[in-house]
Amino acid sequence: xxxxxxxxxxxxxxTGINLTFIxxxxxxxxxxxxxxxxxxxxxxxxVFSVIIGIVGAWLQGSRLKWTRRIVQGYIQFFxxxxxxxxxxxxxxxxGSLMPKVQNDWGGYEPMLGNFAWAVISLSFFAGSxxxxxxxxxxxxxxxxxxxxxxxxxxxxxxxxxxxxxxLAFRVCLPALNNNLVNLVKATTLAFAIAVPExxxxxxxxxxxxxxxxxxxxFLLVAYVGxxxxxxxxxxxxxxxxxxxxxxxx
Amino acid sequence: xPEHTDNFKETPFVSITDVYQSFGDNQVIKGISFNVAKGExxxxxxxSGSGKSTLLRCINGLVKIDAGSIKVKNxxxxxxxxxxxxxxxxxxxxxxxxxxxxxxxxxxxxxxAPIHVLRQDAGEVKDRAYGLMRKVRLEGKEEFYxxxxxxxxxxxVAIARSLAMNPEVMLFDEVTAALDPETxxxxxxxxxxxxxxxxxxxxxxxxMGFARELADHMYFTENGVIVEHGPPEVxxxxxxxxxxxxxxSQIL
Amino acid sequence: xxRRNPKRRPRQVNPRHRLAVLLPTRPGVTGASNADQKFSQxxxxxxxxxxxxxxxxxxxxxxxxxGAQNGTDQPSIVMTILAWTPLLLKGFGFNILISFMSMAxxxxxxxxxxxxxxxxxxxxxxxxxxxxxxxxxxxxLVLLFYCMFMLPFEITVGGLRIPFPDWIKAVxxxxxxxxxxxxxxxxxxxxxxxxxxxxxxxxxxxTRRQQIWLIIMPQCYKRMxxxxxxxxxxxxxxxxxxxxxxVEEVMTLxxxxxxxxxxxxxxxxxxxxxLLWFFAYCYPIARWTIRLERKFVLNT
Numbered sequence: 001x002x003x004x005x006x007x008x009x010x011x012x013x014x015t016g017i018n019l020t021f022i023x024x025x026x027x028x029x030x031x032x033x034x035x036x037x038x039x040x041x042x043x044x045x046x047v048f049s050v051i052i053g054i055v056g057a058w059l060q061g062s063r064l065k066w067t068r069r070i071v072q073g074y075i076q077f078f079x080x081x082x083x084x085x086x087x088x089x090x091x092x093x094x095g096s097l098m099p100k101v102q103n104d105w106g107g108y109e110p111m112l113g114n115f116a117w118a119v120i121s122l123s124f125f126a127g128s129x130x131x132x133x134x135x136x137x138x139x140x141x142x143x144x145x146x147x148x149x150x151x152x153x154x155x156x157x158x159x160x161x162x163x164x165x166x167l168a169f170r171v172c173l174p175a176l177n178n179n180l181v182n183l184v185k186a187t188t189l190a191f192a193i194a195v196p197e198x199x200x201x202x203x204x205x206x207x208x209x210x211x212x213x214x215x216x217x218f219l220l221v222a223y224v225g226x227x228x229x230x231x232x233x234x235x236x237x238x239x240x241x242x243x244x245x246x247x248x249x
Numbered sequence: 250x251p252e253h254t255d256n257f258k259e260t261p262f263v264s265i266t267d268v269y270q271s272f273g274d275n276q277v278i279k280g281i282s283f284n285v286a287k288g289e290x291x292x293x294x295x296x297s298g299s300g301k302s303t304l305l306r307c308i309n310g311l312v313k314i315d316a317g318s319i320k321v322k323n324x325x326x327x328x329x330x331x332x333x334x335x336x337x338x339x340x341x342x343x344x345x346x347x348x349x350x351x352x353x354x355x356x357x358x359x360x361x362a363p364i365h366v367l368r369q370d371a372g373e374v375k376d377r378a379y380g381l382m383r384k385v386r387l388e389g390k391e392e393f394y395x396x397x398x399x400x401x402x403x404x405x406v407a408i409a410r411s412l413a414m415n416p417e418v419m420l421f422d423e424v425t426a427a428l429d430p431e432t433x434x435x436x437x438x439x440x441x442x443x444x445x446x447x448x449x450x451x452x453x454x455x456x457m458g459f460a461r462e463l464a465d466h467m468y469f470t471e472n473g474v475i476v477e478h479g480p481p482e483v484x485x486x487x488x489x490x491x492x493x494x495x496x497x498s499q500i501l
Numbered sequence: 502x503x504r505r506n507p508k509r510r511p512r513q514v515n516p517r518h519r520l521a522v523l524l525p526t527r528p529g530v531t532g533a534s535n536a537d538q539k540f541s542q543x544x545x546x547x548x549x550x551x552x553x554x555x556x557x558x559x560x561x562x563x564x565x566x567x568g569a570q571n572g573t574d575q576p577s578i579v580m581t582i583l584a585w586t587p588l589l590l591k592g593f594g595f596n597i598l599i600s601f602m603s604m605a606x607x608x609x610x611x612x613x614x615x616x617x618x619x620x621x622x623x624x625x626x627x628x629x630x631x632x633x634x635x636x637x638x639x640x641x642l643v644l645l646f647y648c649m650f651m652l653p654f655e656i657t658v659g660g661l662r663i664p665f666p667d668w669i670k671a672v673x674x675x676x677x678x679x680x681x682x683x684x685x686x687x688x689x690x691x692x693x694x695x696x697x698x699x700x701x702x703x704x705x706x707x708t709r710r711q712q713i714w715l716i717i718m719p720q721c722y723k724r725m726x727x728x729x730x731x732x733x734x735x736x737x738x739x740x741x742x743x744x745x746x747x748v749e750e751v752m753t754l755x756x757x758x759x760x761x762x763x764x765x766x767x768x769x770x771x772x773x774x775x776l777l778w779f780f781a782y783c784y785p786i787a788r789w790t791i792r793l794e795r796k797f798v799l800n801t
Binding site: 076077079080081082083084085086088089092093094096097181184185186187188189191192199212213216219220223224227228231 | 634635638639640641642643644646647650651734738739740741742744745752765768769772773775776779780783784787
């Protein structure tokens with residue numbers, strides 16, 4: 001393993017290309033942690049945004065006028081304002097309003113840390129798109145299908161679970177995948193509130209080692225690679241659950 | 250089965266020799282040969298998937314063939330050095346889905362190709378376009394957009410558009426299949442007028458009555474080969490091959 | 502004798518009438534709700550005012566609540582914000598300027614890239630596809646960082662020194678993802694044109710260049726407009742990212758205002774204020790986009 005790293009030290013000495021995050025143990029560890037933070041942040045936001053999307057889509061079908069209006073207001077607000085400013089709003093503005101708790105060593109810290117606020121902000125942001133996506137998926141299932149299910153004896157709930165949702169899911173999936181990709185790209189915004197995701201850690205590395213060019217190139221390649229793998233996996237999944245002859249081919 | 254060249258006094262206008270064509274693994278045309286004399290009206294019928302539309306597209310050069318040769322007026326269609334412009338001045342094609350340019354009026358649709366491709370004078374082309382609209386009995390509809398015309402009217406504009414290039418042979422690919430029954434007749438009348446003026450026509454069609462009346466020679470294709478051919482009187486009244494008999498019994 | 506009196510109003514049916522067939526039909530009452538109709542109800546212009554009303558309420562309530570805690574020696578929250586508004590508006594105008602320039606550059610290059618993606622030459626097609634996918638999959642902030650650090654701070658052209666200020670680098674950085682997205686929009690629009698158009702124009706002996714310019718592209722413009730406008734809204738919201746890399750736009754100015762004033766009660770009002778401006782700018786664009794989409798669907 002050391003020989004592998006030595007080659008990169010040699011590369012630095014010979015050409016000046018300084019890839020400290022490979023040969024230096026400290027940088028390597030913290031970059032890996034940053035990468036895992038990015039992945040973890042994306043995963044948590046994905047789960048919460050899907051939940052928010054499902055709840056929002058369900059509420060949007062409500063009989064009550066004001067429920068529908070509040071959901072619509074939420075969607076329009078989060079879709080038409082910059083996610084960065086939303087993040088600042090949550091972290092700085094709302095964060096300052098929250099009570100402070102005492103931490104282990106006697107100091108006062110805000111109740112929710114920056115990672116938590118990043119999750120909240122990004123989940124609501126992605127969730128607002130998901131509400132639209134889920135709604136359009138459910139509507140894509142013709143009512144005649146639900147009627148047919150009911151005339152076969154399914155209750156409303158069972159019809160939804162066994163018939164509507166599987167079909168709606170297949171319609172939603174391409175848009176959901178697109179949203180997931182945007183979510184992964186949006187995790188870089190957490191840089192602004194010092195969440196130690198990959199971009200933030202890279203900035204720390206390059207301010208220590210003055211190897212900006214290498215780190216930036218690596219970042220571009222890493223994100224494009226991460227998103228590329230995600231897109232490929234999602235396409236495989238889409239093709240695996242595709243129903244022959246259904247929907248647009 | 251006698252070859253359809255026995256009666257030819259001069260070289261055929263369109264000659265198709267041993268053509269093979271496939272899309273990937275799917276072999277669509279498996280050895281078709283026939284000839285067409287100038288001024289003849291040829292009708293090709295057959296079940297869907299038998300390669301009829303693909304054959305027309307091969308004649309026009311829209312689709313490449315794997316083997317064989319297609320000659321139109323002594324131009325080898327699939328010669329890589331052939332200037333496609335020369336071919337398309339001679340061959341005109343009308344499609345099932347009309348394929349009019351939706352962002353141009355009917356008159357502009359007819360005028361576009363002669364102006365941009367043949368570089369003819371706009372004033373001349375306009376006069377000719379008006380004449381063609383009259384010929385397809387659509388006087389007064391020149392400034393209408395395709396979206397404002399009925400299917401039959403659009404198809405006649407499409408015919409006029411191809412005629413604007415002064416072709417010597419016209420290919421019709423199931424041009425009435427997408428039309429309502431009431432509008433089919435007006436298109437068939439237009440094609441009949443063209444045929445009676447002496448235009449060489451190759452039609453892929455399901456209109457048996459029309460074919461019987463107008464065709465000089467009939468071809469039946471199935472699975473990429475010609476199963477039977479003959480003049481309409483013989484073809485419709487006394488088909489030889491059982492496959493032809495079965496197909497005709499289903500349609501007629 | 503039985504002439505209809507035009508002034509007579511139609512007979513009103515008691516909505517709780519026993520015979521249901523006499524009731525006027527109400528869409529959306531049956532379980533089979535036409536949610537599209539609901540959506541169009543929700544998207545009515547009246548609702549837009551309600552959205553802004555909500556925001557004003559939040560903003561006003563926070564300002565009022567914060568101001569109530571405040572002592573009387575400092576100017577009230579509302580007065581402070583009003584005093585800083587001209588400066589913040591100038592910053593917001595700068596954001597808009599950056600968005601216009603990025604959109605212009607990105608659209609120009611992206612359209613070319615989009616048409617290259619359908620080129621008949623495999624190497625051109627391949628490399629333009631790779632370029633597009635690369636810039637589409639990169640986070641906008643990373644591209645912005647890249648341009649800020651990698652582009653020189655001034656370039657010398659033939660003895661003339663042209664300074665390259667930060668905001669120009671931000672414009673270039675933002676025009677890269679715009680370029681990739683425009684290329685995708687163009688390619689998508691071209692692919693949505695039915696193949697019959699290509700066949701018919703080829704049969705009429707048009708060259709490839711003539712096909713693209715005279716027949717395919719004119720039909721594409723309408724289809725490209727709604728996603729392009731959507732992209733513009735996204736870009737406008739993304740201009741805020743420039744604050745992270747040090748460009749003086751509305752967020753940096755807001756931060757400076759907060760630092761200068763020092764009162765924590767100003768946080769919610771100022772951020773709400775900035776959010777409100779972006780909302781007021783981007784929401785009408787979103788509504789217009791939806792209207793255009795509907796209009797084009799009806800026309801095709």
